[in-house]
Amino acid sequence: MSTLLTIEELTKDYGSTTAVDHLSLSVKKGEIVGLLGANGAGKTTLMQMILGLLTPTSGEIILFGESFHKHRVKHLKRMNFTSTYSNLPSNLTVEQNLKFFAQIYAVKDAKRKIDSLLQEFEIADHRKSITGNLSSGESTRLNLCKALLNDPELLLLDEPTASLDPDIADKVRTKVRQVADEKGITMLYTSHNMKDIETICDRLIFIHKGRIVTQGNPAKIVKQFERGSLEEVFIHLARDGEIVEETDNP
Amino acid sequence: MNLNVIFALTRRYLYLYTRNPVRMIELIFWPSVELLVMGFLTVFIQKSSGSDFGSFIRFLLGAVIFWDVLFRSQQAVAISFLEDVWTRNLLNIFVAPVRTYEYLFATFCVGLLRVGLTVFILTLLAWLVYAFNLFEFEWSLIPYFANLMIFGWSLGMISTALILRWGQAAEGLAWAVPYLLQPFSAVFYPVSILPTVFQFIAWLLPSTYVFEGMRAGLAEGSMNYTYFGLSVLANLVFMVISGLIFAQTMKAARQKGLLTRIATQ
Incomplete structure (x- = not known):
């Protein structure tokens, strides 16, 4: 498989x-790569830099074989994002919201695409319906x-199940x-x-204080750390945070 | 420049008005109330003082309508940005393939439409209640309005930049910035009334030349090209300065994480 995203020596400083x-x-x-880490570990900052919402202090993001910094708008056409912390305008209808974004992303045959997604989900x-309802x-x-x-080639999902009950989250x-x-x-x-990460992700990257402390297949990481679950590994790494040998860094 | 993106953004902001008729109050109710109150106050003062009623009320009604052109176009830029903040949609916009100037241009288009609606209502009202005919300015209305609208857009960019810099706590600036300049713009009185220091500030603003030109036009019945030219010149300077301020603030926002901070507040 070819590499879609490469991040090289990326750093973001806020003052000291x-x-x-x-x-x-x-x-x-x-x-599908899961980013795990305690609050403030740097996951969201990393995502924001990949989306162009934040400018890195140093380092490089290479997307689709080109510098993201130099081709931001071109790359954003091939990406998409959703977060539990952002909403679509609550006072528009579901259809109006999707039509709006379909036009922004220049989606061809938008009506059919919207119909198919609404059916699928x-x-x-x-x-x-009004979105706010x-x-x-x-x-x-x-x-x-x-x-x-826009049939994104790269999709960034920031805690999409955060506010959902277990049934809907599943x-x-x-x-x-x-x-x-x-x-x-x-x-x-x-x-x-942790259920999200175990179910969805091929690989997880654990970030602590802005650095990768371990990465690999979720099941292998649980085994490597000799813990009973990913949650236990999370607690261990969030409290300890020392860099360990990566299990299967691609 | 992607016209599809501009059209989509403009249409989305207009959806907000059609979905919520209460928002129309801002465009119709308040300007109408202002026009009526100022008009009746002028009638009262004129009758009490026994001075020339005809010209005084024409200056004032013209000023109210002209001021609304500036104010509504400034509001379109600042409030459109705030709409995205209030609905927590800002991140969706800024991670979409939207260039900053396309975003701004869409808010300018919203301004054009907002001004069109408000001016139509006020013109009709002024004609019905005070027999004031805005079209006595004839073709000179277009350059006057264009100058005020462009200045409104500049102020809108500055207001948005300030809100972006200081966060939602500063959203009151969306309404305050134009009123900060109103006393210096000689909207309801000639510049000569102002103290000397204020006069110096007044002549730096494009709006001052438009309002002076409007009064001169009403008094003399012809357009004052000197005021028009100076207004265009001042507008160019303001547009460049506000554009630079906005671009610099956006750059700083991406460096300091202000976009995400305001979007998730």
């Missing part, structure tokens, strides 16, 4: 605080529809994995829900 510290990684095409009945689960599914509108997880498999989408996925 280093949020991301000379971090390097690469993500292959079609791979089982919210077609809400097409004319949707439940958390419906709203998350709508955000995913928006994120998949449905969203299953759907995300299914869509990724069907369409071969490369994903970067942050979550504090």
Whole structure:
């Protein structure tokens, strides 16, 4: 598989605080990579730099074989993003929101694409509903529809199941994995829900104080650390945070 | 420049108005109330003092309508940005393939439409209640309005930059910035009324030349090209300065994480 995203020595400083510290990684095409780490570890900062919301202090982001910094808008057409911390305008209908983003991303045959996504995420009945009236689960599914509108090659998901009950979270997880498999989408996925990471991700990268402390297949990492679950590994690494040998760094 | 992106953004901001009629109050109700109150106050003062009613009320009504052109176009830029902040949609916009100037241009288009609606209502009202005909300015209305709108866009960019820099706590600036300049713009009185220091500030503003030109136009019945030329010149300077301030603030916002901070507040 070819490499879709390469990050070289990426650093983000806020004054004397280093949020991301000379971090390097690469993500292959079609791979789903989970970013794990305690609050303030640097996961969201990393994502924001990949999305162009934040300018790195130093280092380079290579996307689709080109510098992201030099081709931001061109690259953003081939990417998408959804986060539990951003919403679609609550006072527009579901359809108006999707039409708006379809036009922004220059989606061809937008009507058919919107219909198919609404059907796929089982919210077609809400097409004319005001977005603000949707439940958390419906709203998350709508955000995913928006994120998949342009058939992104790279999809960044920031805690998409954070506000969902276990049942809806499970449905969203299953759907995300299914869509990724069907369409071969490369994903970067942050979550504090270990079930998300175990179910969805091919590889996890554990970040602590802006640096990668370990990475590899979730099941192998649990074995490597001789813990009973990923959650136990998380607690251990979040409290200890020393860099360990990577299990299967690609 | 991608016109599709500009059209999509403009349409989205307009959706907000059609979805929520209460928002129309801002465009119709307040300007109308202002026009009526100022108009009736002028009638009262004129009758009490026994001075020339006709010219005084024409100056004032013209000023109210002209001021609204500036204010509504400034508001379009600043409020469109705030709409994205309030609805927590800002991140979705800035991670989409939207260039900053396309985003700004869409807010300018919204301004054009907002001004069109408000001016239409005020013109109709001024004609019905006070028999004031805005079209006595004839073709000179277009350059006057264009100058005020462009200045409004400049102020909108500055207001947005300040909100971006200081966060939602500073959102009051979206309304305050134009009023900060109103006393110096000689909207309702000639520049000569102002103290000397204020006069110096007044002549730096494009709006001052438009309002002086409007009064001269009403008094003399023809357009004052000197004021028009100076207004265009001052506008160019303001547009460049506000554009640079906005671009620099956006750059700083990406460096300091201000975009994400304001979007998730």
